[in-house]
Amino acid sequence: MxxxxxxxxxxxxxxxxxxxxxxxxxxxxxxxxxxxxxxxxxxxxxxxxxxxxxxxxxxxxxxxxxxxxxxxxxxxxxxxxxxxxxxxxxxxxxxxxxxxxxxxxxxxxxxxxxxxxxxxxxxxxxxxxxxxxxxxxxxxxxxxxxxxxxxxxxxxxxxxxxxxxxxxxxxxxxxxxxxxxxxxxxxxxxxxxxxxxxxxVGMQHVEVAIMGDQNHAGTTPMDRRQDAVMGFVAFAHAVDEAFRSEAGPSTVWTFGRVTVSPNATSIVPGRTDATLQIRDPEQARLNRLTARAQMIAKNISANGSIEIRTQVTAKLPPxxxxxxxxxxxxxxxxxxxxxxxxxxxxxxxxxxxxxxxxxxxxxxxxxxxxxxxx
Ligand SMILES: [Zn+2]
Structure with a gap:
């Protein structure tokens, strides 16, 4: 030896x-x-x-x-x-x-x-x-x-x-x-x-755009707001909950990139962009989780005033x-x-x-x- x-x-x-x-x-x-x-x-x-x-x-x-x-x-x-x-x-x-x-x-x-x-x-x-x-x-x-x-x-x-x-x-x-x-x-x-x-692991990226309505943070009544950050919070929370129940032992995910527009203290945010990254050693699970995130976005868009657009931008196989x-x-x-x-x-x-x-x-x-x- x-x-x-x-x-x-x-x-x-x-x-x-x-x-x-x-x-x-x-x-x-x-x-x-x-x-x-x-x-x-x-x-x-x-x-x-x-x-x-x-x-x-x-x-x-x-x-x-x-x-x-x-x-x-x-x-x-x-x-x-x-x-x-x-x-x-x-x-x-x-x-x-x-x-x-x-x-x-x-x-x-x-x-x-x-x-x-x-x-x-x-x-x-x-x-x-x-x-x-x-x-x-x-x-x-x-x-x-x-x-x-x-x-x-x-x-x-x-x-x-x-x-x-x-x-x-x-x-x-x-x-x-x-x-x-x-x-x-x-x-x-x-x-x-x-x-x-x-x-x-393989990796998939889902780009997410949450479309709200930009407006004055002091004069717009709460029930008239379409706050893109609140929309993001609801989406991210729903994804996190769903993924926790479907994850395998090595699945990991994060919204590592989030940008708020216009990102000003006194303006109700009009748009939030984020990237959801999912990593997993199994191709089938990666595909399933990505589809699940897109479905959640669709459901939120269908049920409320906030529209969430998604696009899969990276698909690296395990x-x-x-x-x-x-x-x-x-x-x-x-x-x-x-x-x-x-x-x-x-x-x-x-x-x-x-x-x-x-x-x-x-x-x-x-x-x-x-x-x-x-
Ligand atoms: Zn290295």
């Missing part, structure tokens, strides 16, 4: 943390100076480990083994949210590096590492892994801009490494494995050592991970940490989502202290 060097793993994690480190966290937004510094550091570490650093045209960084044989790819991302914990993504990349390095030292070849570009969505969520897996055409996102107003095309043209970019065909790899911090409290609360992910890999990982977990591991659903999206659609993929979760990651 290949033994990893845990001191070297932790040293590398600490070294990567220092690049863009701020307070207790780290700031390495995709394609900024700190992100590139971090990934150039990784490229050097790959080379020192005997892996050939290769950048592909969208800016993914691979560490490829010297042999041309098909391999197993291990990795994640090393970019961060504008404010981020230091282990999100980095853990999986450095894990891949250490496993490939330890395997090489043990005379075992064929493991490759990847740091996917822009997982956190400065330009597009899961940008690097979605382009690499063919889900998102390279040409379609060239004019995308980030919050700094930079165009992706210009950012890529400004990276000297990409002048020698190579395509890394997914067919080189037999499987993809991603280790990631859980980013939730479940494993840490239960005192478990590791989670084997079986499915990554990503079941490879059953054979999951069973290999659960047997390994039982051998190494008996009865201290769980089968889990991932409620967060990861690079493993697009990659799982083109090759057998698996994910491992390590506990997040108190469930914090950002």
């Amino acid at each position: 290949v033994e990893i060097n845990s001191t070297r793993l932790l040293d590398d994690l600490a070294a990567l943390r220092r690049i863009g480190g701020q307070g207790t966290g780290v700031v390495r937004e995709a394609f900024t100076a700190t992100d590139l510094e971090g990934r150039r550091w990784l490229a050097r570490r790959f080379a020192e480990a005997g892996l050939r650093p290769v950048w592909d045209p969208i800016g993914n960084l691979f560490g490829l083994p010297p042999t041309g044989r098909p391999t197993v790819l291990i990795g994640s991302h090393s970019d961060t949210q504008p404010e981020c914990g230091w282990l999100d993504g980095s853990y999986g990349v450095v894990c891949g590096l250490e496993i490939a390095r330890a395997a090489q030292e043990a005379g075992l070849q064929g493991l490759a590492v990847v740091s996917f570009a822009d997982e956190e969505g400065s330009f597009e969520p899961l940008l690097g892994s979605r382009v690499w897996s063919g889900e998102l055409p390279f040409s379609a996102i060239q004019d995308r801009t980030d919050r700094r107003g930079r165009r992706l095309r210009d950012v890529l043209a400004g990276m000297p490494e990409l002048r020698a970019a190579e395509q890394v065909p997914p067919q080189l790899f037999k499987a993809y494995i991603e280790a990631h911090i859980e980013q939730g409290p479940v494993l840490d609360d239960a005192g478990e050592a590791i989670g084997v992910v079986e499915t990554i 990503a079941p991970l490879n059953a054979a890999l999951v069973s290999t990982l659960t047997s390994a977990a039982e051998r190494l940490v008996p009865r201290r591991w769980w089968r889990m659903v991932s409620g967060a999206l990861h690079d493993a989502v697009p990659v799982s659609r083109i090759m057998p993929s698996a994910m491992l979760f390590v506990p997040s202290i108190a469930g914090k990651s950002h």
